Structures are given as C-alpha cells and as structure tokens.
Amino acid sequence: MEGLSVLTAIVLVPVIGAAVVALIPRSREDVIKAVGLTAAVLVGVAAISLVFAFDANSSEYQFVSEASWIEEFGVSWLLGVDGISLFLVVLTGILFPIALIGTDPHRDVKAYTAWMLVLEAGCLGSFLALDLLLFFLFFELTLLPMYFIIGGWGYEKRVYASLKFFLFTLFGSAFxxxxxxxxxxxSAKGSDPLTFDIRELAERGALAEDTARWVFLAFTMAFAVKVPLFPVHTWLPDAHTQAPTAGSVILAGVLLKLGTYGLVRFGLSLFPKAAVDLAPVLLTVAVIGIIYGAVCATMQKDLKRLVAYSSVAHLGFIVLGTFALTTQGLSGGVLQMVNHGLSTGALFLLVGMIYERRHTREIAELHGLQRSMPVMAVVFTVVMFSSIGLPGLNGFVGEFLILIGTFVTRRWWAVVGTAGVILAALYLLWAYQRVFHGTPEGDNAKLTDMTLRERAVMAPLLVLIVFLGIYPQPVLDRINPSVEKLVEHVEARGGYEQPAAAVNGAEGVREEHEKKKAEKEEAKKEETQRRLEEFKGAEDKAREKARSGE
Amino acid sequence: MSGLLVAQSGQPQGLPPLELPNVEYSAMAPHLILIGGALVLLVWVAMMRRRAPWVWAAFTVVVGLASLVASWLMWLEVDRNGPRSAVADSILVDGYSIFFMVLVSAIVVLAALMGEAYLRREDVRGPEFYVLMLLSASGAMFMASANDLVITFLGLEILSIALYVLAGLDNRRMESREAAIKYFVLGAFSSAVFLYGVALVYGATGSTNLGEITGYLQSTVTPSNGVLLAGVALLLVGFGFKVAAVPFHAWTPDVYQGAPSPVTGFMAAGAKAAGFAGLLRVFFSTFDTLKLDWQPIVWVLAVATLLVGSVLAIVQEDIKRVLAYSSISHAGFVLIGLQAANDKGLAGSLYYLLTYTFMVLGSFTVVTLVGRKGDARHDLNAYRGLSARRPALALAFTVLLLAQAGIPFTTGFLAKFYVISAAVEGRSYSLALIGMLSSVVAAFFYLRITVLMYMSTDEEQAEESRHETLAIPRSMAVVLAVSVAITVAFGLLPAPVIDFARDATTLL
Structure with a gap:
C-alpha cells in the first residue's frame, strides 16, 4: 500500500490488536493473550528493524509519513523518527511484549490486554509525532489506559493512586x-499559515523573547509533571507502588520518558533562547530531584516504593544532561532514557516476581532470599548495578556522559549531581543486603527460584544491559547526529555557544587552546607591527622636523 | 375592524394602508413541519380510540427526520444561492439558522426514542410528551432563525412554556412538580428581564430588527449610551438564564434533578442549544460593534460559569445534579467562544454545541436506564459495579463521560480545543487557561463515576444488584449507539463536522 509508511503501521498495529482483542469473547483467555502478544511482538520487530534501516549519518527525520487531518487548523498526521526518538521507540517495542509475557493480570485478561495495547499505541504515537497537536493527543491518550490499568489491576490504594496520576498529568497538560x-x-503571522508541524515552527521561531519564555514554561509544566520533577513528583511513588507490575514497568520504562523526551524535542527546539535562559532553574530542580529522590529512596520500607523514588533521582540526571546544553550531556541524556527504561523496568519486574511469591513488598518481611533464590539474586545484582551505574553496564555510560557534559558548562551542578550516584549505591546496596543476605526463615526459606518463563523474560533485558554497557557506540552513532543538530539549532537561535570541550573532549580543549594561542600570537604580531609603525612614524616626523628646522 | 376596512378601501382617514407581509412558508419549513406534526398528533389522539404509544413515538421520529431532511435541503439551497431573509425581514435563512435546525431535528429524533421507553416504563399515558417536545423544538428553531428580537422572544417563549409543562410531566412524583414550578417561576422572571432588555434596545436604537439595529450601530457613533448598554446587559441576563450561565444557574440542578430524565436530556441539549443560538446570533452579528463593552462582562460570566460548574459538580451525590453542574461548566466553554468574539469563536461555539448535544443525550439515556422504574435511582451508588452487570452500558457511559472530560480522539476534546484556540487567537490567555484548568477539575467527577462503575470492590452490593435485571430497550440502545458513534467517529475524523460548523458561520 502506498502512503502507509512503516511508522503509521507501528502506531496502528497495537490499535488494531486492541480492537481484535475487544471482539474476542472474554472466556477465551488464551486467544486473547496470543493476539495481544502477537501485536506487541510485531511492533517490537518493526521497531528493531527501524534501527537497521535508519541512516546513521543523517540528522533529519526519517521515514516521515504525512497526511492532512484537520485542515481548518493545519493539523496533520505527521510521523517521523530521528536519533533522539529512535531508541525510545525501540525501548517501547521491547518493553511491551516483555511486560505482557512477564506478568499475569490475574483477572479480566481481555480488558487488561486491550488497555495495554492502547497504551502502547499512545506511547509510540507520542514518540513519533512531529505534529504538536498529534503529540498532545497521544500524550493525553496514554493517561487513560494507565488510569484503568492502575485502577483496575492495582493494589490496595489503587483508586487514589490512579486518580492522582490522571489529574496531576492533566493539570500539566492544561498549561x-x-x-x-x-x-x-x-507563529502564523502574515502569509504563514497555521501549522502544528514542529519542524516548521522551530524554523519560524516567531515568538518574542518574553512570550517564548512563558510558552516554554507552559510546556515545561506539562513535562515536569510527567518526568516528574520536584516538586510535582508526588503522584509517582503512589502510582508506581499501587500499579500492577506491568503498569509499573511501562510507567517507569516508557511513560516517564515522555516528559524528558518532550523537554528535549519541544522545549529545546521550539524555544532555544528560553531554554538557554532558564537552564539554571531546570538544572537546579533536576539536582534537587536527584538528591531528594535518592534520600527518599533510602528511607523507604517498601521495595517497590524504593525503586519508584530511585526513578525520581534517575530522571533528574536525564534532565541535568538535557539542560547542560552540550552535545555530550544531551547524548548521555537520550541514552540514559533508554538505560533507565531497561534497568528500572527490569527492577520492577523482579520486585513483581518477589511479590507474586511472598505477597509482600515490605523490605523488613524479606530476608535471605539469596539462599532460596540464587538465580534471582544474580539477576537482581546485575540489574541493580546497572541502575547504580557500575562501569561495564549500561547505566554507567549514560550517567558518565551526562556528568561530563554538565561539568564543562555547569561545574557545581555536576558536582552535586555526582553525589546522587553515590547515594544510589547506598540505597540499592542496602536494600539488597536486607532482602537477599542472611539466612532465610519461615516463608522466605520456602520460595522457589525463577521459573524458566521468568528467566526468558529477563534474558533480553540482561543482554541489552550488558551490551549497552560494553559497546554503546552503535547506539551513540545514531543518536549523535540528531543531538548535534539540535545543539547547533540552540546555539544559532539561543545566542549561546557550548564550550569546545563538550564537542570533542580533550581534543576540543587542545584545539581551543591552540586556537587561543594562535590568536594571541596573531595579536602579538599585530602589536609589534603597530609599534614598529608608530616608531617609524615618530622617526619620520622627527626627520621631517629636523629637515624643516634646517 | 372598521379602520382596517376603511384602510383597505383606500379612503383618506389618515391611516396608511396596512401592508401584510409576504409569508414565505418555505423559509420556515422545518419549523412548520414540527408544529404541524404536533398538531396532527393531537388531533389524531383525540380522534382515535386505540392508544398505541409506540406509534406516536414513531410518528415523532418521522416528523423529526422530515424536518432534518427539509433543513438539509435548505442548506443546499443556501449553499447555492446565499443567505436571505424572509417574512418581512424577521426570519433569516442562513447557514447559522440551518445549522441549528439540523441540530434541533436530530435532538427531536433522539429524545423521542429516549422518551418512548421511559413513558412505557413509567406508565405515563398520552402523547403530551411528543407534542410538547415538538412545539418546544420549533421554538428553538425560531430562536435560531430570528432576525428580530421580538421573534427571538416568541421563540424563547414557545420553547420555554412547553418545557415548563414537560418538566412536570410525571406529576405523580413530587420532585417533578417541584421542578416544573421552579423552572416556571425563574423562567418567567428571566423572560421578563429579556423583554425589558428588548424594550431598552428598541428605545436606544429605534428598532427590534437585528439588521436595522446593526445598521444603526454601524452608522451612528455612540460614545456612551447607557440605555443601549443596559438593554444589552439585560438581554445577556435573559439568555444567561436559558443557557444556565453562572450566576443565573440556580434553577439548573433542581430542575435537572426533578424533571423526568428524558426531559432533562432534551432540556440539556435542546434548551441550551436554543439559548446559545439566540445569544450567539445577537451578540456576534448585531452587537459586534459593542464588543469592547460586553467582552469583559462575558469574560466574568465565563470564568464564574466554568469554575462554579466544575467545582460544585464534585460534591454532588446525585448523578443528575452532577450532570446539571457539568452542563453549567460546558456552558462556560461555549461562553469562551463568545468572549473570543472572532470567527473561530463562533464556529467553535457551534461545534461545541453540536458535539455536546450527543454526549449529553447519550448520558441522560444511561441515567434514564439506571434510574429504573420510578426514575428515582440517581444516587451515584447506583452505578457501583455497573461494568460487571452491563459491560456495554458501562462502556458507552464511560466513553460519553470521558468525551465530556475532553479525552483525545473524541469530539469532546476537539470541541474544547476549538473554543480554547479561539480564545488564544483572541489573546485571552488567562481565560483559556482557566478553561483548561476547570476541565481538569471536571475530569475528576467524570472519573469518579467511572471509578464506581469499574473499580468498586463492594461485593455485597454487586451481589445484591445482580438479582435485578437492567433491560435496555431497543430504542434506548439506538440513542446510545448513535451518540457514542458520533462522539468517537467524528473525534477520529473530525473534518466533516468542523467544516459544517465553519460553513454555518461563513453563510451568516
């Protein structure tokens, strides 16, 4: 079919899957699960194939699919992918099938599967939309399935948590x-028609400086709630804790990224000057989030809540990297979005598996699981180290890039942020110690280790965690051109220049140094020349004077 | 009489010959179809001995469809030849009026279907419901097509008087009688205020004809005209009552609660549309030159309406009161479109009214169904666990409620988007923001109902209610299906309806 691009298909396949699921009788649970999984896997395969079809040398949007939708407002069905969104799409494509296989809703499989697929469509649509209104629609659309998933399949305080989640996000979106x-x-001045195309809007840059700042803040409001940034993060611990495992996995793995992705895609490209001006504010908020999230995580008695607060801290890093406004920081931020999705998604899955066996999330109730579940302990260790940011695993690469990128422009923020890495080690290792070490007694001793299915679910995540830790280059190669282009855009429009060190590292510093040296020498030469001429001039004058005196 | 005869015979008596206007009946075809239908129904019932309520309903549906077709034919004609005025310049045949004719006809069809099942269940005999509804609907059409404030007033009265009776239709229920009296007293009061406004405007401009008033205002510079502004303000109050704008909303919750549920549905859809039809026409076209004077007032009205509507809805325990307050907050959104006072504002308001109509009719269908025999079970707890008992019904209600909350890919979102964008285009950023924030508040009570339907764990209650059957009559199912289909389909492919609303305003 002509005109049906692969991206449109990626967004529509889950929708079609949900519609098919809706038509299957409720009692045929196996068929429903099969259909849901097929749709999710299809999307996953398509998303992964995008990576290979993606032109790594191009910084442009690729596979663009466009159709007019609401002409009256210049709204169109406009999808495209670049280095920034590519791996988020892949992450979504991978996490959804895993969440569907790895968890069991226990009741009403039909509605659950349908909502999960709608959620997937919403997430993919948000990452792919290049039309502002389309993005907004998908962004809002993700609320509804998540609301029903938390409220319908969650734990004790699920209704409260789901409402809080919904209303907080809606509040941000209103702005x-x-x-x-x-x-x-x-932006529609003179002959320029109304358009919601972000490429065109970024190009026009029509807002006055002052207006742009307000509009930037309005956008930031929505994304800050979603990320979530301190102090609008309070919905997150509740939502994560009360959500069923799959809900937490998707919420942490994918939905939070909508916020950071929005800041990068819309905040930076549409309002470069405002982003440059307000960067210190956002950096400060991000650093507060890093420290605050880590401190709160340390205090938690509930294992799931601990992981939830660790998300607040990790997302703080991503925002830090974003508003460092350097190529390295941004690349690290984008990479870290994927990393956080993998490691926190995996952590939530593991916590869910423990809950399935022990029916508790209280750290105090769990003890000595290392003895009764050795494989689980190993897997947990790897995932935990990835989350802490141990070199050799994926978390390190992202955090390191972010911190370097921040250090060259915002030294002190980077210094405080680094403390967050240490705190992450503290709360995760301490939790691990309490849960896994020691000799298990009572129920803890009788636990069965991970089943084959659970191992199969965790395997791809572990592979990616290790792979991205050892060899992140292919991913960075695809992310970098788009990030460079974005930073150039910010530099051109924002009256700002990133330090050379942020572009080429040590080489950049050397280059800059040499450039400065050359400049100095040039200046010196000129100075000498000038003096020489001055001297000559004086000499001439004296000579003339002498001549006239004669 | 003798004077008339003398005048006709042309003898010099100092009286000019009386010119009877040329009545172009074709310009009022849909109105006349509705009135004719009502009269035929009355006569028919008086003549026939056998009483067959479903035949009356079917007849009403046919009348509604006929007027829909007639409206559509007029649309095509106007599209070809452009708008015109008729009956001594007192009736306008333009896109705007036809838009409302189409809308009102659709409301008649759906409300008749809704009413049929209700009347059968409640054992209310007689065709009064259909007759009064048809008459009321014709009043709504007159309000939309009036080019003269007197005609607007006539339309308002035809609409209202029939509604007063409809509200008290189920006179065995105390609440229904109470609602009728309340609505009547406050409605009559607001009509008087409206009429006073008409008188003042006439005093200031020398005409009640909208075209002539417009001409006068455009040609005459009025630095300060207290009488005119007072008249405009009183007109706004009169319309404000009809559309339930705060602070003229006090009757709404009580009347919505007390009136029979299908009547409430008709009221929420039809009366609101009619009130806005008059309001928007008068303010957008006639008093456009005075917009710097009325925009701030409408701003205040809109803000009050949005906030009071959405905040008070939260604390209600009765579904009909919740929907009453929610209808108030929706009126606030339409007022946002009015406040913007630009092309998008008018088109947005029309679009909002059109889409809201189907959401609210569908919602009240569900309310009627769940209310059961006696039309009394309107406590929010009646919705507890509905998804387990009637999944389809719960799903339909959820879609309609969430559409009202403004969830993407429904017409409800686009309606809000349309009026908000009009406000932003008109640089009313604060109003736009207040509107959006009030919709967040509103989302809370819509979600509260879905929580009850989907997430209530009260097993005992569920067990108890499982024994009761909740049958869905076919006519109600049709109404629900149509409302949900329109709400979702045009949310996904919005172009036809958006174009319809826009064309309606360009043909003004």
Missing amino acids: MLVGMLALVFL
Whole structure:
C-alpha cells in the first residue's frame, strides 16, 4: 500500500490488536493473550528493524509519513523518527511484549490486554509525532489506559493512586495546550499559515523573547509533571507502588520518558533562547530531584516504593544532561532514557516476581532470599548495578556522559549531581543486603527460584544491559547526529555557544587552546607591527622636523 | 375592524394602508413541519380510540427526520444561492439558522426514542410528551432563525412554556412538580428581564430588527449610551438564564434533578442549544460593534460559569445534579467562544454545541436506564459495579463521560480545543487557561463515576444488584449507539463536522 509508511503501521498495529482483542469473547483467555502478544511482538520487530534501516549519518527525520487531518487548523498526521526518538521507540517495542509475557493480570485478561495495547499505541504515537497537536493527543491518550490499568489491576490504594496520576498529568497538560495554541497562533503571522508541524515552527521561531519564555514554561509544566520533577513528583511513588507490575514497568520504562523526551524535542527546539535562559532553574530542580529522590529512596520500607523514588533521582540526571546544553550531556541524556527504561523496568519486574511469591513488598518481611533464590539474586545484582551505574553496564555510560557534559558548562551542578550516584549505591546496596543476605526463615526459606518463563523474560533485558554497557557506540552513532543538530539549532537561535570541550573532549580543549594561542600570537604580531609603525612614524616626523628646522 | 376596512378601501382617514407581509412558508419549513406534526398528533389522539404509544413515538421520529431532511435541503439551497431573509425581514435563512435546525431535528429524533421507553416504563399515558417536545423544538428553531428580537422572544417563549409543562410531566412524583414550578417561576422572571432588555434596545436604537439595529450601530457613533448598554446587559441576563450561565444557574440542578430524565436530556441539549443560538446570533452579528463593552462582562460570566460548574459538580451525590453542574461548566466553554468574539469563536461555539448535544443525550439515556422504574435511582451508588452487570452500558457511559472530560480522539476534546484556540487567537490567555484548568477539575467527577462503575470492590452490593435485571430497550440502545458513534467517529475524523460548523458561520 502506498502512503502507509512503516511508522503509521507501528502506531496502528497495537490499535488494531486492541480492537481484535475487544471482539474476542472474554472466556477465551488464551486467544486473547496470543493476539495481544502477537501485536506487541510485531511492533517490537518493526521497531528493531527501524534501527537497521535508519541512516546513521543523517540528522533529519526519517521515514516521515504525512497526511492532512484537520485542515481548518493545519493539523496533520505527521510521523517521523530521528536519533533522539529512535531508541525510545525501540525501548517501547521491547518493553511491551516483555511486560505482557512477564506478568499475569490475574483477572479480566481481555480488558487488561486491550488497555495495554492502547497504551502502547499512545506511547509510540507520542514518540513519533512531529505534529504538536498529534503529540498532545497521544500524550493525553496514554493517561487513560494507565488510569484503568492502575485502577483496575492495582493494589490496595489503587483508586487514589490512579486518580492522582490522571489529574496531576492533566493539570500539566492544561498549561501545555494553551501554550501550544499560543505558539501556533503567534507563529502564523502574515502569509504563514497555521501549522502544528514542529519542524516548521522551530524554523519560524516567531515568538518574542518574553512570550517564548512563558510558552516554554507552559510546556515545561506539562513535562515536569510527567518526568516528574520536584516538586510535582508526588503522584509517582503512589502510582508506581499501587500499579500492577506491568503498569509499573511501562510507567517507569516508557511513560516517564515522555516528559524528558518532550523537554528535549519541544522545549529545546521550539524555544532555544528560553531554554538557554532558564537552564539554571531546570538544572537546579533536576539536582534537587536527584538528591531528594535518592534520600527518599533510602528511607523507604517498601521495595517497590524504593525503586519508584530511585526513578525520581534517575530522571533528574536525564534532565541535568538535557539542560547542560552540550552535545555530550544531551547524548548521555537520550541514552540514559533508554538505560533507565531497561534497568528500572527490569527492577520492577523482579520486585513483581518477589511479590507474586511472598505477597509482600515490605523490605523488613524479606530476608535471605539469596539462599532460596540464587538465580534471582544474580539477576537482581546485575540489574541493580546497572541502575547504580557500575562501569561495564549500561547505566554507567549514560550517567558518565551526562556528568561530563554538565561539568564543562555547569561545574557545581555536576558536582552535586555526582553525589546522587553515590547515594544510589547506598540505597540499592542496602536494600539488597536486607532482602537477599542472611539466612532465610519461615516463608522466605520456602520460595522457589525463577521459573524458566521468568528467566526468558529477563534474558533480553540482561543482554541489552550488558551490551549497552560494553559497546554503546552503535547506539551513540545514531543518536549523535540528531543531538548535534539540535545543539547547533540552540546555539544559532539561543545566542549561546557550548564550550569546545563538550564537542570533542580533550581534543576540543587542545584545539581551543591552540586556537587561543594562535590568536594571541596573531595579536602579538599585530602589536609589534603597530609599534614598529608608530616608531617609524615618530622617526619620520622627527626627520621631517629636523629637515624643516634646517 | 372598521379602520382596517376603511384602510383597505383606500379612503383618506389618515391611516396608511396596512401592508401584510409576504409569508414565505418555505423559509420556515422545518419549523412548520414540527408544529404541524404536533398538531396532527393531537388531533389524531383525540380522534382515535386505540392508544398505541409506540406509534406516536414513531410518528415523532418521522416528523423529526422530515424536518432534518427539509433543513438539509435548505442548506443546499443556501449553499447555492446565499443567505436571505424572509417574512418581512424577521426570519433569516442562513447557514447559522440551518445549522441549528439540523441540530434541533436530530435532538427531536433522539429524545423521542429516549422518551418512548421511559413513558412505557413509567406508565405515563398520552402523547403530551411528543407534542410538547415538538412545539418546544420549533421554538428553538425560531430562536435560531430570528432576525428580530421580538421573534427571538416568541421563540424563547414557545420553547420555554412547553418545557415548563414537560418538566412536570410525571406529576405523580413530587420532585417533578417541584421542578416544573421552579423552572416556571425563574423562567418567567428571566423572560421578563429579556423583554425589558428588548424594550431598552428598541428605545436606544429605534428598532427590534437585528439588521436595522446593526445598521444603526454601524452608522451612528455612540460614545456612551447607557440605555443601549443596559438593554444589552439585560438581554445577556435573559439568555444567561436559558443557557444556565453562572450566576443565573440556580434553577439548573433542581430542575435537572426533578424533571423526568428524558426531559432533562432534551432540556440539556435542546434548551441550551436554543439559548446559545439566540445569544450567539445577537451578540456576534448585531452587537459586534459593542464588543469592547460586553467582552469583559462575558469574560466574568465565563470564568464564574466554568469554575462554579466544575467545582460544585464534585460534591454532588446525585448523578443528575452532577450532570446539571457539568452542563453549567460546558456552558462556560461555549461562553469562551463568545468572549473570543472572532470567527473561530463562533464556529467553535457551534461545534461545541453540536458535539455536546450527543454526549449529553447519550448520558441522560444511561441515567434514564439506571434510574429504573420510578426514575428515582440517581444516587451515584447506583452505578457501583455497573461494568460487571452491563459491560456495554458501562462502556458507552464511560466513553460519553470521558468525551465530556475532553479525552483525545473524541469530539469532546476537539470541541474544547476549538473554543480554547479561539480564545488564544483572541489573546485571552488567562481565560483559556482557566478553561483548561476547570476541565481538569471536571475530569475528576467524570472519573469518579467511572471509578464506581469499574473499580468498586463492594461485593455485597454487586451481589445484591445482580438479582435485578437492567433491560435496555431497543430504542434506548439506538440513542446510545448513535451518540457514542458520533462522539468517537467524528473525534477520529473530525473534518466533516468542523467544516459544517465553519460553513454555518461563513453563510451568516
């Protein structure tokens, strides 16, 4: 079919899957599961194949698919992928099948599967949309399935948690919608028609400096709630703790990335000047989030809540890297979005597996699991180290790039942020110690180790965690061109220049040094020349004077 | 009489010859079809001995469809030849009026289907419901097509008087009678205020004809005209009552709660549309030149309406009161479109009214069903565990409620988007933001109902209610299917309806 691009298919396959699931009788649970999984796997395969078809040398949007949708407003069905969104799409494509296989809803499989597929479509649509309104629609659409998943399949306080989640996000979006419309209408000056195409809007850059700042803040409001940034993060621990395992995996793995992705894609490209001006504010908030999240995580008695707070801290790193406004920081941020999705998704799966066996998430209730579940302990260790950021695993690469990238422009923020890495080690290792070490007694001694299915579910995540830790280059190669282009855009429009060290590392510093040296020498030469001429001039004058005196 | 005769005979008596206007009946075809239908129904019932309620319902549906077709034919004609005025310039045949004719006809069809099952269940005999509804709907059409404030007033009265009776239709229920009296007293009061406004405007401009008033205002510079502004303000109050804008909303919760549920549905859809039809026409076209004067007032009205509607809905325990307050907050959104006072604002308001109509009719269908015999079970707890008993019904209600909350890919979102974008285009950023934030508050009570339907764990209650059957009559199922289908389908492919609303305003 002509016109049906692969991206449109990626977004529509889960929708079709959900529709098919809706038509299957409730009692045929096996068929429902099979259909749901097939749709999710299809999307996953398509997403992975995108990586290979993706042109790593191009910084442009690729596989663009466009169709007019609401002409009255210049809204179109516009999808495209670049280095920044590519791996988020892949992450979504991988995590959904894993969440579907790895967890059991226990009741009403039909509605559960349908909601999961709708959620997947919403996430993919948000990452792929290049039309502001389309992005907003998908962004909002993700709320609904998540609301029903938390509220329908969650734990004790699920209704409270789901409502809080929904209303917080909706509150943020309210600002974004108004900001978005202001941007679009103010950009439609003269002969320029109304458009929601972000490429065109970024190009026009029509807002006055002051207006742009307000609109940027409106967008940031929506994304800050989603990320979540301190102090609008309070929905997150509740939502994560009360959500069923798959809900937490997707929430942490994919949904939170909508916030950081939004900041990168819309915050930076549409409002470069405002982003440069307000970067210190966001960096500060990010650092507060890193420390605050880590401290809270240390205090938690509930294992799931601990992981939830660790997300607040990790997402703080991503925002830190984003608003460092350097190529390294941003690349690290984008990479870290994927890393966090993998490691925290895996952590939530593991906590879910423990809960399935022990029916508790209380750290105090769990003890000595290393003896009764050795394989689980190994897997948990690897995932935990990935989350801490141990060299050799994926978390290290992202955090390291972020911290370097931040250090060259914002030294002190980077210094405080680094403390977060140490705290991460503290709360995770301490939790591990309490849960896994020692001699198990009572129920803890009788636990069965991971089943084959659970191992199969964790295997791809572990492979990716190790692979990205050892050889992240192919991923960075695809991320970098787009990030470089974005930073150039910010530099051109924001009246800002990133230090050379942030572009080429040590070589950049040397180059800069040499450049400065050359400049100095040039200046010196000129100075000498000038003096020489001055001297000559004086000499001439004296000579003339002498002549006239004669 | 003798004077008339003298005048006709042309003898010099100092009286000019009376010119009877040329009545172009074709310009009022849909109105007349509805009125004719009502009269035929009355006569028919008086003549026939056999009483067959479903035949009356079917007849009403046919009348509604006929008027829909007539409206559509008029649309095509206007599309070809452009708008015109008729009956001595007192009726306008333009895209705007036809838009409302189409809308009102659709409301008649759906409300008749809704009413049929209700009347059968409640054992209310007689065709009054259909007759009054048809008459009321014709009043709504007159309000939309009026080009003269007197005609607007006539339309308002035809609409309202029939509604007063409809509200008290189920006179065995105390609440229904109470609602009728309340609605009547406050409605009559607001009509008087409206009429006073008409009088003042006439005093200031020398005409009640909208075209002539427009001409006067455009040609005359009025630095400060207290009488005119007072008249405009009173008109706004009169319309404000009809559309339930705060602070003229006090009747809404009580009347919505007390009136029979299908009547409430008709009221929420039809009366609101009619009130706005008059309001938007008068303010957008006639008093456009005064917009710097009325925009701030409408701003205040809109903000109050949005906030009061959405905040008070949260604390209600009765579904009909929740929907009443929610309808108030929706009126606030339409007022956002009015406040913007630009093309997008008008088109957005029309789009909002059109899409809201189907959401609210569908919602009240569910309310009627769950209310069961006696139309009394409207406590929110009646919805506890509905998804387990009637999954399809719960799903339909969820879609309609979430659409009202403004969830993407439904018409409800686009409606909000349309009026908010009009406000932003008109640089009313604060109003746009207040509107969006109030919709967040509103989302809370819509979600609260879905929580009850889907997430309530009260096993005992569920067990108890499992024994009761909740049959869905076919006519109600049709209404629900149509409302949900329109809400979702045009949310996904919005172009036809958006174009319809826009064309309606360009043909003004």
